[in-house]
Amino acid sequence: MFELLKTDASSKARLGRLTTPHGVVDTPVFMSVGTQGSVKAIDPRELREMGTQIILGNTYHLNIRPGLEIIRQAGGLHHFINWPAPILTDSGGFQVFSLATIRKIQEHGVEFRSHLDGSLLFLGPKEAMAIQAALGSDIAMVFDDCPPHTATPRELRAAVERTIRWAKECREQPRANGQLIFGIVQGGVNNSMREECAKALVGLNFDGYAIGGVSVGEPEPEMMRAIEITEPFLPVTQPRYAMGLGTPAQLVELVARGVDMFDCVLPTRVARNGTAFTRNGSISVKAGACKADFRPIEEGCDCFACRHFTRAYLRHLLNVGEILGLRMLSVHNTRMYLKVMEEVRQAIANETFAEYRREFAANYVPTQKVLLARAAVAER
Amino acid sequence: MFELLKTDASSKARLGRLTTPHGVVDTPVFMSVGTQGSVKAIDPRELREMGTQIILGNTYHLNIRPGLEIIRQAGGLHHFINWPAPILTDSGGFQVFSLATIRKIQEHGVEFRSHLDGSLLFLGPKEAMAIQAALGSDIAMVFDDCPPHTATPRELRAAVERTIRWAKECREQPRANGQLIFGIVQGGVNNSMREECAKALVGLNFDGYAIGGVSVGEPEPEMMRAIEITEPFLPVTQPRYAMGLGTPAQLVELVARGVDMFDCVLPTRVARNGTAFTRNGSISVKAGACKADFRPIEEGCDCFACRHFTRAYLRHLLNVGEILGLRMLSVHNTRMYLKVMEEVRQAIANETFAEYRREFAANYVPTQKVLLARAAVAER
Secondary structure: OEEEEEEOOOOOOEEEEEEEOOEEEEEOEEEEEOOOOOOOOOOHHHHHHOOOOOEEEEHHHHHHHHHHHHHHHHOOHHHHHOOOOOEEEEOOHHHHHHOOEEEEEEOOEEEEEOOOOOOEEEEOHHHHHHHHHHHOOOEEEOOOOOOOOOOOHHHHHHHHHHHHHHHHHHHHOOOOOOOEEEEEEOOOOOHHHHHHHHHHHHHOOOOEEEEOOOOOOOOHHHHHHHHHHHHHHOOOOOOEEEOOOOOHHHHHHHHHOOOOEEEOOHHHHHHHOOEEEEOOEEEEOOOHHHOOOOOOOOOOOOOHHHHHOOHHHHHHHHHHOOHHHHHHHHHHHHHHHHHHHHHHHHHHHHOOHHHHHHHHHHHOOOOHHHHHHHHOHHHO | OEEEEEEOOOOOOEEEEEEEOOEEEEEOEEEEEOOOOOOOOOOHHHHHHOOOOOEEEEHHHHHHOOOHHHHHHHOOHHHHHOOOOOEEEEOOHHHHHHOOEEEEEEOOEEEEEOOOOOOEEEEOHHHHHHHHHHHOOOEEEOOOOOOOOOOOHHHHHHHHHHHHHHHHHHHHOOOOOOOEEEEEEOOOOOHHHHHHHHHHHHHOOOOEEEEOOOOOOOOHHHHHHHHHHHHHHOOOOOOEEEOOOOOHHHHHHHHHOOOOEEEOOHHHHHHHOOEEEEOOEEEEOOOHHHOOOOOOOOOOOOOHHHHHOOHHHHHHHHHHOOHHHHHHHHHHHHHHHHHHHHHHHHHHHHOOHHHHHHHHHHHOOOOHHHHHHHHOHHHO
């Protein structure tokens, strides 16, 4: 199911290949986020053209709208959204704890009110797995308890215990034909809790392991530490997925720490605010500085936006509120993430990853604005 | 410049070919509206794929944002927006009279305040033609006085006189290389004023003639009458353009009344409200009725949306506010308009237009909602 093709000599970076019912995914991989059944503002043809291998869907959101029955009638999520390639579905745990008004955490799940209309709903391991089975995603995630960055040690401990217990329940549920299942390690930046959670999940023999409890508002050093203290307890033979991360520079650093899979709303979210990612960091295409700038967003970029339009035109579109502007920035940013991952894979294959990583970090100037945008977790 | 290829025996419908600096346009033609330099939500590749021959730009809007200097630096509007095919630019007259706060109508134009920031601007024949020359459009429109549907006879008379005087001034201004210029006939539903205005303009020997003062809130019978009382005074050897019209059924009827060119915001505007055009009239894809409807928007339609997505999926996207939903409805509606024009041309060529027209009218059920959307003229 997962082949580890090569390991970098200078770091923990890995080159791999993950086989799913709807196709093979080369890792390290960036997965575009299609929370509600659409990668925001981008169509499936554009996604394929830019080299998208796998996208995300979300149990919590899709279960509320359009509702499971519609997707079931459509023949599953792939058919409903017309995406024939791999899909990973998040379990909804993250949204239940971050978006919904929680009524009561119970033994077998959470009773909560929909963020949309306040209706009373219940989601637990059994429900989350049943929904994901009906969606027919290629990779299902366990239903976990994802506490905020500000959780007390006592809350963190309860979340870890619940996450392990629910993971076991999830493991026992029926799944769609060939559907893989990934565990999610919680434990904040507490070494022993991360170790305990990871070991317990590994004992349940999942097809892959996610590191959760990151991208929940923590500063970057804590995020990196959460990954670093968890990774050693994950089997080298299975894919590792850092949930909800991050900036392009963070992704390269996380690859170096042994992570194979990523998802993040940043490329499309900042696009809608007029911000584009480049090798030198993010730039505001909407800003006045681009008013008469007739270069593409990024010289040498092969995305549809950079092949067809100038910063000046895109700036005008963003400035007057034309949808084509945010569409094209979404396309550029998503392609930029995918291209960086392509380069990372090539560098690992060519045994030049150390150099690639050094150069990437030297060129990329992180901006506070983008890091803050990542901290706004609600959309994931 | 304009070749009249065939005239229908049963009606005034005409088959023609209009040659412009950026290419040939087959008429009758529907021109998609790209007011601010973008056909709303659609990219140039999608426009070409669906058979778009010519699009519109707008002097008033483009002159305010991004401003003429930026477009001049870009090498003209075609380069700025990356649209290598024909462009017609409206003169801004319509917007000055409908959008702006008018300060003073003067001998040589109008002093007005921008609808955007209230800044004091001046637009007249000289300015409108200079801007259109700099934009480098294939067809420039004269700067006219477009009175509302509620204008008194005295106001209508003043508008006609001003329109004629300004048309003469426009005719004398320098233009871009090969740029065509169309006159605009005003006169409401007053026979003698339409005749007077048309004859005066024809005396100025324009490359084509638009019928203005329609799509200004008037009921359909008045709109049809304005066309019918104007058309006899326009030379058969020149293209005729009905400004800001209309629904698909109206377009077929207007072709039968001798009109060759159309533009309308309806296809993209109603798309953003979740409404799609079909041969049977418009339908609300956003409505609950489409919730579990797994057919395309229209059976047999060759547009990108109908080839890839179901009503149920598009309804979901519209319902949750995903941009792909309104994108796909914009694509479908625009393709529908273009396809109807393709069929109209084929029918005239095949001498089956009478039958086509009859069938189209029999199938198409107009809805009040869409007619009202047309009446909201501000966006044109």
